[in-house]
Amino acid sequence: MTGEPGIGKSHMLTRVGERMIAAGGQAFVARAFEAEVARSYGIWIDLLRVTVRTQSREELPPKLGLLLPELGAAGDGPGDRAQLFEAVVDLLRDIASERPTAIMLDDIQWIDEASSSLLHYVARHMDAADGLLIACATRAGEIDDNAAASRVLRSLDRDRRLRTIELATLNAAETAELVRQVDSVLDATRIFVESNGNPLFALELARSYRQGGADGGRTIDAVIAGHLAPLTDQVRETLIWAAAHGRVFTPDDLARVVPLDVAELLMALGELERRGLVRPVGNDAYDFTHDLVRQAAYRTLSQPRRRLVHRHIAQGLNALAGTNAALAAALVHHAALAGEDEMAARACILAGEQALRLFANSEAVGFAEQGLRHVERLGHGPAEPELRIALLRIRVLAATGPGLRSLPSLSEAITEATNAAEEQGLQAAAATGHYLLSVVHQEAGDVQRAESSTLRAAEAGRAADNKTRARQLANTARCLLELETEIARSRELIDEAGGIADSLGLDLCELHWARGLLKRWDGREEEALSSLSRALALARRDQDRWREYKCLTWLAMLEQEMGRYADMQAHCEELRTVAARLQEDETPFVETLQALATLASAERSANAVLAKALARLRAVDDKSYLAYALNRAAGLYRQTDCAEEARHCAAEALTIASIMHRRNEIAIAQAMLAPFGAEAPAQGAGRFDPAPCGPDDLSARARSALCGFAEPPPAIPTAAPTPDGQM
Numbered sequence: 088m089t090g091e092p093g094i095g096k097s098h099m100l101t102r103v104g105e106r107m108i109a110a111g112g113q114a115f116v117a118r119a120f121e122a123e124v125a126r127s128y129g130i131w132i133d134l135l136r137v138t139v140r141t142q143s144r145e146e147l148p149p150k151l152g153l154l155l156p157e158l159g160a161a162g163d164g165p166g167d168r169a170q171l172f173e174a175v176v177d178l179l180r181d182i183a184s185e186r187p188t189a190i191m192l193d194d195i196q197w198i199d200e201a202s203s204s205l206l207h208y209v210a211r212h213m214d215a216a217d218g219l220l221i222a223c224a225t226r227a228g229e230i231d232d233n234a235a236a237s238r239v240l241r242s243l244d245r246d247r248r249l250r251t252i253e254l255a256t257l258n259a260a261e262t263a264e265l266v267r268q269v270d271s272v273l274d275a276t277r278i279f280v281e282s283n284g285n286p287l288f289a290l291e292l293a294r295s296y297r298q299g300g301a302d303g304g305r306t307i308d309a310v311i312a313g314h315l316a317p318l319t320d321q322v323r324e325t326l327i328w329a330a331a332h333g334r335v336f337t338p339d340d341l342a343r344v345v346p347l348d349v350a351e352l353l354m355a356l357g358e359l360e361r362r363g364l365v366r367p368v369g370n371d372a373y374d375f376t377h378d379l380v381r382q383a384a385y386r387t388l389s390q391p392r393r394r395l396v397h398r399h400i401a402q403g404l405n406a407l408a409g410t411n412a413a414l415a416a417a418l419v420h421h422a423a424l425a426g427e428d429e430m431a432a433r434a435c436i437l438a439g440e441q442a443l444r445l446f447a448n449s450e451a452v453g454f455a456e457q458g459l460r461h462v463e464r465l466g467h468g469p470a471e472p473e474l475r476i477a478l479l480r481i482r483v484l485a486a487t488g489p490g491l492r493s494l495p496s497l498s499e500a501i502t503e504a505t506n507a508a509e510e511q512g513l514q515a516a517a518a519t520g521h522y523l524l525s526v527v528h529q530e531a532g533d534v535q536r537a538e539s540s541t542l543r544a545a546e547a548g549r550a551a552d553n554k555t556r557a558r559q560l561a562n563t564a565r566c567l568l569e570l571e572t573e574i575a576r577s578r579e580l581i582d583e584a585g586g587i588a589d590s591l592g593l594d595l596c597e598l599h600w601a602r603g604l605l606k607r608w609d610g611r612e613e614e615a616l617s618s619l620s621r622a623l624a625l626a627r628r629d630q631d632r633w634r635e636y637k638c639l640t641w642l643a644m645l646e647q648e649m650g651r652y653a654d655m656q657a658h659c660e661e662l663r664t665v666a667a668r669l670q671e672d673e674t675p676f677v678e679t680l681q682a683l684a685t686l687a688s689a690e691r692s693a694n695a696v697l698a699k700a701l702a703r704l705r706a707v708d709d710k711s712y713l714a715y716a717l718n719r720a721a722g723l724y725r726q727t728d729c730a731e732e733a734r735h736c737a738a739e740a741l742t743i744a745s746i747m748h749r750r751n752e753i754a755i756a757q758a759m760l761a762p763f764g765a766e767a768p769a770q771g772a773g774r775f776d777p778a779p780c781g782p783d784d785l786s787a788r789a790r791s792a793l794c795g796f797a798e799p800p801p802a803i804p805t806a807a808p809t810p811d812g813q814m
Contacts, residue, residue, distance in 0.1 A: 089227045090254035092379055093287030093307065096224035099254065100191040103222045112187035113141070118374075119197035122333025125438070125454065126416035127201045127447035128154055130192055133335070135175070137369065138182060138190075146181070148174035153445060153630075156413065168446045169664035172208040179209065183218035191222045194378070195236055196229040201447035203235035210243055227253070235449075256284030269293035282307075287377060311383040314362070321347060323387075325355035326364060330384035331396045333420065335374045343403040344396075398425035405430060412441040419454065423461070432461040432474045439481035444630035446665075451485040472508035473516045476523070479504060483523050484633045487530065498527050509547070515555045518547035522559065525566050532710055534570050534748050541566035542573075545580065557587035558597055565601035568608060571751050574783040581605060596625035596634050603641065610787025612649055619645065636665045643680055647719070648788070652684040675703040679716045686723050694732070714744040714752040721759045734763050751789040758792035 088096050097118075104114030117134035126132075132154050139147055139155065150170050152158045182188050192198075192206070206221075213219045230237050243249040257265065262284055263275035273296050282288035291310040315323065328345045329336050341352060356373065359365045364380055365373045375381040388396065401421035408414045415438035422431035435458025442451035458478040465471055479501050505520025521544035528537035541563045548559025564580035567573045581601050588595050603618030619642050626634035639662050646655035659677045666674045682700035686693040697720060704713050717740035724733035737759035744752035785793070 088222070088224045088252045088254055089230070091227055091256075091285065093285045093377065094254045094256065095286045096226075096254060097193055097377070098286075099252075100193055100222055100224050103220070104189055104191055107187060107189040107220065110187065112189065113182070113185075114189040114191065116191040116193065118193035118335075119195055119202070120334040121197050121378075122420050123199075123416060124197050125199060125419070125450055127199055127442045127445050127450045128205060129416070130195070130198050130202050131175070131205055132413070134190060134192070135178070138178065141182065142178070148177045150174035151178065156411075168204070171445075172205055175205060176209055176212050179213060179219055180217060183213070187218045187220070189220040189222060191224075193224045194226070195223045196225045196233050198233070198236055199447070200235040200449045201442075201445065203233075203239045206236075207239040207242065210239075210248055211246070214248065257286055257289070258284065262286075262289050265289055266293045270297045273297065287379065307379060308383050308386070311380055312387070314364070315384060315387070318358070318362075321351055322355045322358045325352065326359055326384045327388060328396065328400075329359075329365065329373070330375070330381045331388070331393070331400060333381075334417075335368055335372045337372045344399045394425050397421045398427060401425050401427060401430060405434075408434065408437055412437055415441055416454075419457065423457070428461040428464045429468075429470055429474070432458045432465070432478070434458075435461065436474070436477045436481065439478070439485075443481065443484060443632055446632055448485040451481055455479070455481040455485065467507070469511065472504050472511060472513055475504040476501070476508060476516045476520045480519060480523055483526055487526070487633055487636075498524060501527065514547050514550040515552065518544050518551055518555060518559045520544075521547055522562055522566075529566065529570065532747060534572070538567065538570055538572050541570075553587055553591060554593065557584045557591065557593060558595055560584035560587070561595055561597040561601050565597055565604060568601060568604040571749060571786070574605075574608065577601070577605060578783075594625060596622045596629065596631065596638075599625065600634070600638060600641075607641075607645055608786045609782060610791075612645060615645055616642070616649075632665070636662060639665065640676070643677070644715075647680050647683060650687070652687065655680060655684060675700065675707050676709065676712045676716070679704050679712070683716065683719050683723065686720065689727065710743045710747050711749060714740045714747060714749055714756075717743070718752055718755045718759065721756070725759060730763075733759060750784075751786050754785055754789040755792045 088099055090096050100116060104116060107114045115134055115138050117130050117137070119130045123129045135151065135155060139151070139158070144158065147158060151174050153171050154175075179188070179190070195206075198206070206223075210221055213221075225236075230240070240249060244251070257279075259276065259279045262279040262282065265286060266273050266275040266278050266289060269290065270293060273293055278289050278292045278296070282292055285307070288307045288310070291307060291314070295310050295313055315326065318326065325341060325345055325347070328341055332340060338352060338356065341356075342349070345352060347355065356365070360367070360373075363376055364384075366376050368374045375384075385393075398421075401418060404414050404418040404421060408418045415434050418434040419431055419438050422428075422434050435454045439451045439454035439458065442448070442454060455478045459475065459482075462471055462474050462478065465474070479497060482497060483501075501520055501523050505517055505524065508514075508516040508520055521540045525537045525540035525544060528534075528540055544559055545563035548556050548563075551559070560580045561584040564577040564584065567577045567580075581598070584595070584598055584601075587593075588598055599618045599622035603615045603622060606612070606615035606618060619638055623635065623638040623642065626632075626638055639658050643655050643658040643662065646652070646658065659681050662677045663674055666677070679697075679700040682693070682697040685696050690696075701713070701716065701720070704716060717736045721733045721736035721740060724730075724736060737756045740752060741756035741760065744756055782790075
């Protein structure tokens with residue numbers, strides 16, 4: 088339903104719910120708030136918090152814990168968006184199977200992008216046949232300012248899953264009927280002319296005239312302000328503090344900030360409810376009867392008083408946000424309006440990290456950028472480098488994913504913040520800064536700068552606390568292994584990090600990840616699978632989405648090398664759900680791995696599927712993945728006696744690997760080309776002599792290829808068992 092403010096959209100939603108209940112069904116309602124437009128899944132959290140009360144906790148899908156922490160841990164396994172969205176659908180399907188159900192979402196012009204995506208998913212996977220009705224209300228015109236929400240509505244409209252009802256203003260007869268409900272002796276014609284048929288304005292004018300108001304030509308704000316004038320000071324102040332909260336509020340919310348005792352506060356709330364300015368919501372909260380009432384009350388505050396009110400609210404939230412990340416977005420809002428830049432920046436870090444855990448990466452980017460603006464206003468104070476690096480970390484991690492999108496240009500900002508941290512002796516922050524630079528350089532294909540940055544991160548980490556030191560040493564070892572350089576150094580760092588971790592009782596994702604890559608390097612594939620599986624489990628435990636998708640990628644690559652295509656396909660599907668969660672439509676490397684499995688199975692369409700996948704991988708310009716994939720393709724073609732295809736893939740792999748200085752891929756490509764007498768390209772690193780190549784010079788896979796051993800023929804894809812590993 089669409090219409091102007093005051094036209095009756097919320098009233099119509101209420102009637103929908105009443106009709107559903109009268110027909111033997113059930114109804115649940117939630118609304119979005121302008122103050123919470125960046126709160127990830129905000130409207131759904133409020134809706135689900137009500138709906139789960141009707142269900143046995145033991146029967147609830149575990150993944151709902153991602154949105155409702157009070158339900159406990161989100162269970163084992165992947166925590167991606169597909170799992171979360173399916174949990175919501177499962178809950179709604181269970182509820183609707185008991186009796187017909189309506190969910191009403193009000194003011195969706197203010198929902199966040201993650202909430203829009205969940206609405207789209209639910210609407211596409213459920214309909215009236217499942218016993219579910221979804222009714223939404225939005226202000227006409229303003230919905231177009233919300234790109235995510237309007238995109239969802241257009242998509243549902245194209246799929247014929249949307250019915251739009253435009254609520255028009257009342258005519259003179261309808262206005263007269265409404266006015267008679269207030270007082271039959273009032274001049275309905277005059278009220279119709281003044282209100283222009285807006286139901287809320289007409290009602291407020293009728294009430295005003297009934298109470299003796301005689302001024303014509305007033306706006307609805309003026310009429311509402313007239314209703315507020317008779318309030319006592321205590322009641323008016325309570326209303327103003329409630330309005331400043333910007334959303335549904337509880338008596339406890341007000342008790343933290345309003346200077347009234349419990350009896351006075353309850354009296355004030357009772358008076359506001361009696362006058363029709365606020366109404367109960369559920370068992371423990373209140374909301375304004377209309378946002379126009381909230382806005383009118385808030386506008387009575389002068390700017391200095393607004394800042395003071397928001398500062399008090401922010402201070403109350405700040406004391407709670409450390410243990411309740413769901414409050415972080417509200418804290419950002421109030422701290423920003425209070426002009427408390429450091430508090431707002433720290434709240435942006437909490438809110439951004441929470442958004443990353445929920446795969447709401449667009450919201451995470453928004454919090455990071457807002458936080459950086461607050462840091463700019465702080466100047467070069469002692470907190471500035473740590474805050475800036477923490478926010479840049481969110482910005483980097485929010486930009487990475489299976490879609491292999493280019494990272495934003497952040498190296499200069501990270502370098503500046505890292506240098507400032509080093510100057511102030513903030514070693515943990517400096518280590519994080521160098522780590523971020525290694526990620527940026529590695530994603531950009533700059534191997535030398537990535538290696539330099541990760542080594543500097545290890546050195547900076549040595550001066551930090553032992554936990555930071557262990558984590559950073561393992562991270563540097565992992566990075567060096569991914570870059571295929573300094574392998575002997577990686578072994579030393581893994582041993583050192585392991586010793587520290589054992590002494591502290593730490594179980595670090597980064598350490599298991601590095602061990603898995605080292606075992607893969609050494610050709611100990613079963614052990615590598617076990618270590619990488621443990622790293623994945625820890626990433627999921629910590630809701631660390633970046634490490635989750637990275638570990639999934641490595642597991643899929645390793646299983647592809649081992650010919651365990653069924654296991655590889657399972658991990659590829661998990662990567663696709665991660666990509667969907669990040670709103671990435673394409674997963675070029677995942678598609679390439681799956682195309683290689685198709686090639687190994689000798690399917691008739693394999694060549695075309697692989698060519699299409701490789702073209703997409705070239706388009707995103709990820710040369711490291713491309714060189715790897717081309718060598719894998721060359722090996723598979725060679726095993727099926729497709730000599731020309733093998734030579735073509737190996738030649739391209741050699742050229743790309745030489746540009747990237749990827750010694751393993753250079754060696755493998757040379758081995759593939761040897762039967763053809765092909766030479767390395769001019770920009771290459773030269774032909775490798777297998778004799779002097781030790782375990783730290785080339786991986787076992789590359790040394791095997793150089794020594795003339797073809798990679799073992801992969802079996803026809805079967806449901807090969809995954810080796811037992813600690814999960």
